[in-house]
Amino acid sequence: MIQLFVGTAAVLGALIIMTIFWKVGTSSMPRDDDYKHVAEAGYAIRRKYFWGLLAVSVVLLIIGIFAFPYPKIMEAKIKGEPFVVKVNSKQFQWDLSTTQIPLGPVRFDITSQDVNHGFGIYNEKGMLVAQSQAMPDYVNRLYFNFTKPGKYKIWCLEYCGVAHYVMATEFEVK
Amino acid sequence: MDDALYERRVAGVSLSIGAITIVLFGVTIFIGVIARTSQGGFITLRPDVFYEFMTLHSVGVAGSLMTGITAMMWYSLRKHLNLHMNLMQIMFGIIGAVVVSLLAATLLGFYGTGWTFLYPLPFKSAGAWDDWAAGLYLLLLLCVVAAMSLSWGDVVVTAARKYTFSWAVGWKLIAGKDTPETTPPPVVLISVITSLCGLFSNIAGATVLILLLIHWADPGFYLDYLYIKNLIYYFGHILMNMAMYMSVAVVYELLPLYAKRPWKSNKIVAISWNAAFIAVSIAYMHHLLQDFPQPFAIQVLGVFGSYMAAFPATVVTVIGAMVLVYRSGIKWTVAPLYMFLGLMSWAIGGFWAVLDAGFNNAFHNTMFVPGHFHLYLLAGTSFIFVATLYNMTEELGGCKDTFEDRLGLWAWFIGAYGVALTFLLSGIFGTPRRYAVQMPGKEVWSAFGAIFGWIVIFALILVIGRYLTRLQKVKPLRS
Numbered sequence: 001m002i003q004l005f006v007g008t009a010a011v012l013g014a015l016i017i018m019t020i021f022w023k024v025g026t027s028s029m030p031r032d033d034d035y036k037h038v039a040e041a042g043y044a045i046r047r048k049y050f051w052g053l054l055a056v057s058v059v060l061l062i063i064g065i066f067a068f069p070y071p072k073i074m075e076a077k078i079k080g081e082p083f084v085v086k087v088n089s090k091q092f093q094w095d096l097s098t099t100q101i102p103l104g105p106v107r108f109d110i111t112s113q114d115v116n117h118g119f120g121i122y123n124e125k126g127m128l129v130a131q132s133q134a135m136p137d138y139v140n141r142l143y144f145n146f147t148k149p150g151k152y153k154i155w156c157l158e159y160c161g162v163a164h165y166v167m168a169t170e171f172e173v174k
Numbered sequence: 175m176d177d178a179l180y181e182r183r184v185a186g187v188s189l190s191i192g193a194i195t196i197v198l199f200g201v202t203i204f205i206g207v208i209a210r211t212s213q214g215g216f217i218t219l220r221p222d223v224f225y226e227f228m229t230l231h232s233v234g235v236a237g238s239l240m241t242g243i244t245a246m247m248w249y250s251l252r253k254h255l256n257l258h259m260n261l262m263q264i265m266f267g268i269i270g271a272v273v274v275s276l277l278a279a280t281l282l283g284f285y286g287t288g289w290t291f292l293y294p295l296p297f298k299s300a301g302a303w304d305d306w307a308a309g310l311y312l313l314l315l316l317c318v319v320a321a322m323s324l325s326w327g328d329v330v331v332t333a334a335r336k337y338t339f340s341w342a343v344g345w346k347l348i349a350g351k352d353t354p355e356t357t358p359p360p361v362v363l364i365s366v367i368t369s370l371c372g373l374f375s376n377i378a379g380a381t382v383l384i385l386l387l388i389h390w391a392d393p394g395f396y397l398d399y400l401y402i403k404n405l406i407y408y409f410g411h412i413l414m415n416m417a418m419y420m421s422v423a424v425v426y427e428l429l430p431l432y433a434k435r436p437w438k439s440n441k442i443v444a445i446s447w448n449a450a451f452i453a454v455s456i457a458y459m460h461h462l463l464q465d466f467p468q469p470f471a472i473q474v475l476g477v478f479g480s481y482m483a484a485f486p487a488t489v490v491t492v493i494g495a496m497v498l499v500y501r502s503g504i505k506w507t508v509a510p511l512y513m514f515l516g517l518m519s520w521a522i523g524g525f526w527a528v529l530d531a532g533f534n535n536a537f538h539n540t541m542f543v544p545g546h547f548h549l550y551l552l553a554g555t556s557f558i559f560v561a562t563l564y565n566m567t568e569e570l571g572g573c574k575d576t577f578e579d580r581l582g583l584w585a586w587f588i589g590a591y592g593v594a595l596t597f598l599l600s601g602i603f604g605t606p607r608r609y610a611v612q613m614p615g616k617e618v619w620s621a622f623g624a625i626f627g628w629i630v631i632f633a634l635i636l637v638i639g640r641y642l643t644r645l646q647k648v649k650p651l652r653s
Contacts, residue, residue: 002536006529007602011595014522021518024496031503035435042497050489057481064477064532071466091300116292116399118464118539120606126615128604131535133464135399136294140466155613157539157606159288161295162222162302165609 001127002067069130074143082107082143085171089117089134092163094154099171103149108142110134117167118157124150131157146173181252183259185570188249189645191266192563195242196641198273199556200634202234207627210593213612214621222302224610225286232289233276237318239555240417241269244325246562247365247420250427254362255332261324268321272314279314283307288608290410293386293402297393309390316383319376322413326369326376333358333366342366344444352440360426360439367447368419371454375412378405400467404459411458418520418550419450421558422491425513428565429495432510433502437494446486453483460531464538480531484524492521508579509564515587516557523550526598539608541619542601549594552630553587563641571648582636589633592626 032038066073082105086097090113110119110132117134121144129152132142149172156167209227212219219227244265248257279285285307287295296308333342337358340346344363346356358366382405389395430437459476462468495517504510526546530537537543567573600619605612612620 002533003602003604006533006536007542007599010526010529010598010602013525017518017522017525020496021514021521024500025506025514028499028502028504028506030501032501038501039497042493042500046489046493049493050485053485053489057484060532061477061481065474067533067535068463068473069535070470070473072470091298115295115298116403118606120539122604126604126613128536128540131464131538132466135403135465135467137399138465138467140464142466155606158292159295159608161298161300162225162286162610163300165221165606165611165613 003127069132069143071141071143078105078143078145080105084109087111087119087134088113089119089156089167090114091161092156092167094119094156094167094169096154096169096171099169101146101171101173103146103173105143105145108132108140108144110140110142111138112136115160116158117160120155120157122153122155123148124152133158149174177256180256180259184249184252184257185566187259187262187266188245189566189570189648191245192242192559192566193642193645194270195238195245196560196563196638199235199238199242199559200631200638202231202238203552203627203634204631205234206231207624207631210620210627211624213609213617214624215612215617216621216624219610221610222284222286225288225302226280226284228608229286229288230276230280234273235551236289236414236417237269237273237276239551239559240318240322240413241266242559243417243420243424243555244322246424246559247329247361248325249562249566250361250424251329251365254359255329255336257328257332261328265321265325268317272317272321275310275314279307279310283310285311287311290406292406293397293399294389296386297390305390309387312383312386312390316380316387319379319383323373323376323380326372329365329369330373333362337362343370344439344448347439347441347444348448350441357439360437360443361423363439363444364419364423364426364447367451368416368423371412371419371451372416374455375409375416379409379413382406382409400462400465403462403465404468407458407461408455411461412454414547414551415454415457418555419454421516421555422520424562425491425495425517425558428562429498429510429513431565432507432513433498433504435498435502437498442490443494446490450483450486453479453486455479457483457531460534463531463534477531477534480528484528487524488521492517507564507568508575508583509561509568512557512561512564512583515583516554516561519549519553519557519590520555523547523554523594537601539606540601541597541605541607544607545594545598545601548597549590552593553590557586560637560641564644567641567644567648571644573644573647576640578636579640582633582640585629586633586637589626589629589631593623593630596620596623596626 083102084107087108087110088095112134119134120131121129123129130144132140151170151172153170156164205227211217284303341356426437456475456479459472460480523546596619605616
């Protein structure tokens with residue numbers, strides 16, 4: 001799961017940043033009055049850091065764009081006609097055109113009748129596998145390729161009022 | 175008014191605003207911890223009460239931090255710019271009136287959309303809050319926009335009059351000119367750029383709030399949902415980033431005093447903060463990555479802006495601060511320690527924000543999001559705010575640190591990191607944000623989060639108590 005990979009990176013990154021701050025903070029003594037020399041050494045590190053950060057950012061940006069579930073990207077990725085599910089939402093319920101979905105590529109056409117909702121698909125382990133917004137007057141096309149059969153649950157991911165936390169339904173993939 | 179008298183008056187107002195806002199901050203954190211305790215299953219709040227608490231907590235923290243940091247920025251600018259006392263006092267007065275009215279909107283009108291809301295939720299509460307409360311809330315936000323515009327406008331105009339506009343925003347430095355007589359210090363340069371950014375976001379804020387108020391008065395007045403969503407996030411995202419950036423401006427002024435080394439404006443600093451202006455202005459778009467009707471180019475720009483925001487922050491400011499303290503002989507009293515740890519939390523919270531933007535379909539609207547912003551508000555902006563309070567009482571009252579000061583700092587540090595990390599881990603495992611009752615099986619993170627929240631409350635009691643005690647040692651400022 002991408003969440004576990006990125007989550008591990010988030011925690012490890014935080015530990016690395018903390019370690020750097022700890023090392024610098026505990027290296028404040030003794031005072032070096034030749035600040036120009038200290039600054040030059042620091043700025044040399046800064047140049048390397050800048051180019052390193054730039055390289056990582058460009059790579060992540062490219063990976064991120066291609067991993068983005070934008071309809072045009074997903075249409076190019078998915079082979080064949082997807083199974084279409086119409087999703088309508090209103091405070092505080094989901095209405096799906098069907099709750100029996102076949103394995104393979106599926107397109108959810110999502111909209112709302114009242115306020116903004118968040119269409120979050122969760123697998124049986126309670127992990128988020130796909131999401132999109134549900135907005136009045138607009139249709140969000142969410143593509144997802146189901147490779148595992150089972151019961152999936154939809155939870156609302158956009159705060160939509162006092163019963164937001166109970167706005168859920170489920171469907172079966174087989 | 176001569177300079178000495180002006181500086182004393184600024185110090186007096188800043189100390190008072192500091193006392194009011196740190197107490198208000200503590201109260202709103204307390205409300206947030208109660209809500210988290212309910213999510214953790216230790217107590218049970220009715221859902222409508224939970225969302226009222228969530229609204230009070232989020233708006234209260236945003237408002238108190240923004241006001242407190244504005245006062246601290248004003249204090250840090252006192253030796254460089256003669257800002258208008260009257261305008262500042264009007265601004266603080268408006269914010270005070272907003273706080274009282276906000277209590278009425280939430281506690282009497284049961285208003286509960288949270289700090290950032292999406293149109294048309296304020297007008298479609300499913301019977302949870304009164305219609306007048308929605309109108310009052312929007313009007314209050316408009317008052318905040320007006321108050322902050324007074325403050326930010328004054329910073330820009332006063333700096334432009336003293337240095338000229340192109341020097342004040344660093345464009346002359348970028349063009350290769352640099353003279354000690356004309357180059358503004360970093361606190362001025364960053365405050366001006368930040369204020370300009372804030373003014374732009376306030377134009378969006380005022381526009382959307384007026385449109386929403388018209389819709390409130392005339393429900394037949396049509397508004398495009400996607401357009402309004404863009405305006406709301408442009409306004410809300412930048413406003414919260416401004417709090418952090420204003421606090422960083424303060425660090426540029428205060429940390430050199432402890433390190434006993436200069437931190438001057440130069441070409442790199444000017445480029446980085448102008449780049450930050452652009453980055454923060456487009457980074458808001460990552461809030462709409464799950465809105466597929468949004469043009470694709472804007473989506474890519476949103477992710478690009480989020481990555482770009484990391485450059486000026488870490489490449490220039492964080493590494494600059496490290497160079498400043500390395501082998502400086504700095505004594506780690508509580509004030510510089512809060513500042514240094516505040517920058518660290520900014521760096522970590524910013525890193526998490528970049529991950530959220532880059533892998534948005536995995537984390538959008540999960541607890542990962544409050545994970546990143548709680549770190550950089552609860553252990554970043556607020557740490558620098560408190561650092562300035564400690565600096566003021568040290569400088570003006572000769573106060574020395576005690577065991578309680580250090581205990582407060584480390585308890586706050588542990589509590590804040592625990593709060594942020596439990597949000598983050600909870601989000602990694604898919605927990606949605608803003609649930610009055612957690613999804614089955616996800617409560618354990620909230621339970622641990624609540625425990626860390628109470629550690630923050632313990633720390634805040636110590637910090638507020640110590641600040642009020644230290645304040646009594648500051649010599650009378652009226653003379």
